[in-house]
Amino acid sequence: MSHLEKAETGTVGATPPRQALGGARAPKRLANPGPLGLWSFASTTLILSLFNLQARGINTPNIVVGMALFCGGLAQFLAGMWEFPAGNTFGATAFTSYGAFWMSFATIYIPNSGILAAYEGSPTELASAVGIYLMAWFTVTFLLFIAALRRSVGLCFLFGFLTITFMLLGIGEFQASVATTKAGGAMGIATALIAYYCGMAQLLTREDSWFTLPLGEIPKRLD
Template identity: 60%
Template sequence: MSQNDDIEKGGIHAITPQQALGQNNGTLPASYGQAVRRSNLGNPGTLGLFSFASTTLILSLFNAQTRGIHAPNVVVGMAVFCGGLVQLLAGMWEFPRGNTFGGTAFASYGAFWMSYATILIPGSGILAAYTDASDELSSGLGIFLITWTLVTFFFLIVALRKNVGFIALFSVLTITFALLAAGELAASVNATKAGGVTGVITAFIAYYIGLSELLAAEDMAVVRLPLGIFPKRVD
């Protein structure tokens, strides 16, 4: 078995119909093997991870008020097209590969970025509706971020038997969302800045995992980056 296969199995990508369904007892109907088989599609994981990381890095630097930036609106273009559209496409490409986890994660965060961008776009009228009630806007954004804290925690639960890389990614991302939610609900600039710092860490973890998967897909890669893959559990 090649190292590439090891990384694929331990990463965000399911390989066989049994792995995709979490069933390894040979009870799948014979027709299922004809409908779902190993795909020759290229691995969309790096595309989704790099898009997520790049958009997260930009917004997190804004949240940390790097160079005195307070308004995050410059991230709108990235949030719509890179973090949003590209991740959504990566998620849709994961499903034909039999990877429910990867497809759900990429599509979900793609939707997150597009919905967040919609809030910031003036033409949406969302921010304008709260001009006379800033506390209500902060509460609304806080609830929005709490929801994504929960979603990310659910992904963390699933990632606990994948590899160390994904455990680190979803752990730090959960903390990031929680800090940003606290910053909105408690009107705490320090909490928002802390969320920006942990967001930067999240972005670089995602870059690392994405680069690891990209290198694993190359037959003549100059280096391999370990993800801390757990051995397959035998029931």
């Protein structure tokens, strides 16, 4: 599988056809943006999840802002835009949505945005607001998990783990539970590792690699 969802236009990344008769050049095929989107998501998720676990005593997550803006945000958003012309509705929706998520998340922690400043003196209100924000993304992720059930086993695990991650982080905010937030961080690390694997599986094509990695293809409907 060359994309999160196999494109109808054929094998992505193949050599473009020669110039057609009459001088008109056939449209070029797009490279697979899947590994870029998956690894951008995985790297940003891994860093934030380690912060949620308070690894090495880190309690302030602001260092993730740069990653969230440019790696998890911009790079993944662009991957989603490139999935559209490839005919991959699922990949375009997922990458664009999570690219927007990371950029919106980063905006919360940018000092000049004024978002956190608006909640100064009201930590409970801030926690509730962040909890609602996370539960909204839990909903989006659960819907994508349902849509992934006929794609591959790898994607089922990816969106299943991510759904649980958002749920735990949201509950952690609502309940002011450090233990629940840490559990969400642990699930986030597992999610990031799965995303790394899925990205690697897409990058190692049969034509250009010594070996490939299975994603656990699920038979498609024939009717």
